[in-house]
Amino acid sequence: MRTTQSAASPLQLYRIFRRQHPRTPIPADYVTEDGFRLGRWQERQRVARMLGTLPPQRIHQLDAIRFMWSDDDDAPVPAVSRADSKQRRMLTEIAAYREEHGNALVPANYVTADGEQVGQWLYRAVKKWRAGALPDEERRPLAALGVSPGPRPRGPRTSAQHTGAGVHRRARRLSAQARS
Numbered sequence: 001m002r003t004t005q006s007a008a009s010p011l012q013l014y015r016i017f018r019r020q021h022p023r024t025p026i027p028a029d030y031v032t033e034d035g036f037r038l039g040r041w042q043e044r045q046r047v048a049r050m051l052g053t054l055p056p057q058r059i060h061q062l063d064a065i066r067f068m069w070s071d072d073d074d075a076p077v078p079a080v081s082r083a084d085s086k087q088r089r090m091l092t093e094i095a096a097y098r099e100e101h102g103n104a105l106v107p108a109n110y111v112t113a114d115g116e117q118v119g120q121w122l123y124r125a126v127k128k129w130r131a132g133a134l135p136d137e138e139r140r141p142l143a144a145l146g147v148s149p150g151p152r153p154r155g156p157r158t159s160a161q162h163t164g165a166g167v168h169r170r171a172r173r174l175s176a177q178a179r180s
Helices: 010-020 038-051 056-064 085-101 118-130 136-144 160-179
Strands: none
Touching: 010 038, 038 056, 038 085, 038 136, 085 118, 085 136, 118 136
16 A cells, blocks of 8 residues: 555565665565555465466566565465465465564464355364474465464454454455455
């Protein structure tokens, strides 16, 4: 979100940053001089590609400006199988939670307005991760979203009247924002 209007597009702002700082990771909270949240925009592009919602044309545009798909050049871009729709839904909800709360510390009993038990799904995945039983193709997307095998927080069950409805709406907007 921009606080002031700029003639520069997100692609141009990213290219300018990269020219000035070729190998510097962009912090998630980085804001350009004209108020554009470049760090958040970068994260949206990464998440959308990981989830397979970033159009090929956009990937080409980003590759053309040498977009850094990861802060670690040696790490491949994690991808989520199109066949696993539940994993894709859960990762989308975790991305929306992170967008709203600034982290992926989804409480174990977190439920979306639509009744998706994201917290329980994540709890089980992290439990497998700790036991060394979570396959790399499932672990990498979680790690890219900022999830770690550390302890999950506990918190009140989220109802539709509270943040759950907002998080679900943001999950739908993530794909649209990644394209802008």
